[in-house]
Amino acid sequence: MTERKIQTIKITRVLNECDRVRTLYFKMKNGVVPKPGQFAMLWVPGVDEIPMSISFCDDIGNWAITVKVIGECTKALYDLKAGDYIGVRGPLGNHFTLPASSCKHVFLVGGGIGMAPLKFLSHELKRSNFHFKIIEGAKEDGELLFIDEISDITREDCEFFCCTDDGSYGQKGFTPEIFDNQIKNIDIEEYNDTIVYTCGPEKMMYELLKTCNKYGIEMQASLERIMRCGCGLCGLCAIDPMGLLVCKDGPIFDRELLNKMEDFGKNKRDFTGRKIPLK
Numbered sequence: 001m002t003e004r005k006i007q008t009i010k011i012t013r014v015l016n017e018c019d020r021v022r023t024l025y026f027k028m029k030n031g032v033v034p035k036p037g038q039f040a041m042l043w044v045p046g047v048d049e050i051p052m053s054i055s056f057c058d059d060i061g062n063w064a065i066t067v068k069v070i071g072e073c074t075k076a077l078y079d080l081k082a083g084d085y086i087g088v089r090g091p092l093g094n095h096f097t098l099p100a101s102s103c104k105h106v107f108l109v110g111g112g113i114g115m116a117p118l119k120f121l122s123h124e125l126k127r128s129n130f131h132f133k134i135i136e137g138a139k140e141d142g143e144l145l146f147i148d149e150i151s152d153i154t155r156e157d158c159e160f161f162c163c164t165d166d167g168s169y170g171q172k173g174f175t176p177e178i179f180d181n182q183i184k185n186i187d188i189e190e191y192n193d194t195i196v197y198t199c200g201p202e203k204m205m206y207e208l209l210k211t212c213n214k215y216g217i218e219m220q221a222s223l224e225r226i227m228r229c230g231c232g233l234c235g236l237c238a239i240d241p242m243g244l245l246v247c248k249d250g251p252i253f254d255r256e257l258l259n260k261m262e263d264f265g266k267n268k269r270d271f272t273g274r275k276i277p278l279k
């Protein structure tokens, strides 16, 4: 499995996205083409190895990840320049499943850095001729990601809604509220032909799950947990009660599995594996 082997890769391009967020482009040597929702383990020599969603991929093995500064390793990634080297393992984990061709309503709902895998997914949906609506939220103006690219991709036959907690850009409010309003415009008979893809703060995704449960709408969510091995060996990313591993069984989980997770929207684990409440 070439995906499990670490490749030493040169950064080819660095793009500033917004405050403390940058996209790093690099070319993989194994020629594997990842699917939207998959992630890679990024190793910064002398610092750490951490999971990052793949935010872009073309047909000739150029990938990108989009990093937001949180702690030491994300800061080290953020500070890299074109020409620097990193280690990359991937693509890892499962991926978003594209909708059935009969699907009538497709929503992508994301918050903050959660837009990274959703942006990749939006390109795949566009390529497969799906019409979709993107709902993006952030705390404030300046934190919304990929605005120009998403505006461009949603220009024809798709829609783009933005919101901020403080109303400094787009609508004032939260993505689950906008989603709920959009769902109310759909005929009840079409709930079965509707799907929502989401990635972002877990509390936000938990609110979306409640709405999807209410209307019987299919949902796929990308989860984050602290990862060490990224390939099912250490158990650090296990979610109770079924012991599902976010790195191997996920990071994408459907509504049925999300409803069975007692920790979803409530608890995560720290670096020692101890359970702590989600903020």
Ligand SMILES: Cc1cc2nc3c(=O)[nH]c(=O)nc-3n(C[C@H](O)[C@H](O)[C@H](O)COP(=O)(O)OP(=O)(O)OC[C@H]3O[C@@H](n4cnc5c(N)ncnc54)[C@H](O)[C@@H]3O)c2cc1C
Pocket (backbone or CB within 6 Å): 039, 048, 050, 051, 052, 053, 054, 065, 066, 067, 068, 069, 070, 071, 072, 073, 074, 075, 113, 116, 117, 223, 224, 225, 226, 227, 251, 270
């Ligand atoms: C599948 C997956 C995809 C991800 N995709 C992206 C992405 O596209 N872009 C991006 O910027 N980040 C992404 N992350 C989150 C990223 O991996 C963490 O922010 C990073 O590991 C933090 O490392 P650090 O050394 O900078 O911070 P640390 O000093 O290790 O941690 C800082 C704080 O962040 C918390 N934390 C650390 N790792 C995680 C984690 N994996 N999940 C939740 N909380 C964590 C810690 O508890 C601590 O409070 C993803 C995580 C997963 C699991």
Ligand code: FES
Pocket (backbone or CB within 6 Å): 226, 227, 228, 229, 230, 231, 232, 233, 234, 235, 236, 237, 238, 245, 246, 247, 248
């Ligand atoms: S990170 Fe080790 S099992 Fe998932």
